[in-house]
Amino acid sequence: MQSNKRPISSIRLFRTSLHPCSYKESEEAATVFVDPDLIIDKRLNSKLSQLGYRRSGAHLYRPDCDRCSACISCRVSVSDMKFSRGQRRIIKRNEDLSVVEQADLNSVAAFDLYRRYIDRRHQGGDMFPATDEQFEAFIKTKTVDTHFFLFYERKRLIAVSVVDFLEQGLSAVYTFFEPDLPQRSLGNFVILWQINKCRELELPHLYLGYWIKGCDKMEYKSKFRPMEFLINGHWTKVT
16 A cells, blocks of 8 residues: 555546446446555545545545536535534434444444345445445445444444544544334434534534435435535535
């Protein structure tokens, strides 16, 4: 693995060939990703997150489509956000949960939970069906500053959140949860918990990846405002 102490502008980038878009059926997508031989440390991950990159397993990437620019990087402005009444109810509904922080994710229960989540929530998607190899590459592969947060209902594991620690915030890489507990609103709850974690650590932003206007899969991100969108190279606040 190569050191990444060189300037960001000198890092090699690679571009995929065109492939069907996962979010817009009529579009073809392409992705730019960072030299996979580089070590993803906090400095590199932080700088590229500010530039709109996202981590997936061992890769830092951003969309680079020929005809579409619908994917917009988004982050929550933590200090400005005020929880709505509904969000406060979600937090209260999950006060009984305990959270365990781990540096690695070596748990049979975690894979079983991941498999149930993918098989129930993402049937027909490019992640279905869940496999051990996919779990290893996408979930367990980490940076030197990745933490795994495990949420328990008594002794039962019901949610796992993969989080990268950045210089200017936290990056919510991926969360999976028990699909048979809709009353807990676990997907929303974990984001609210991450916002509070940012406040606890005095970090200003929670990065939520990409947002696409009109995309049902992305709509949940609109509930966490004020949001900042990366538009023409500048982070712009949207209330």
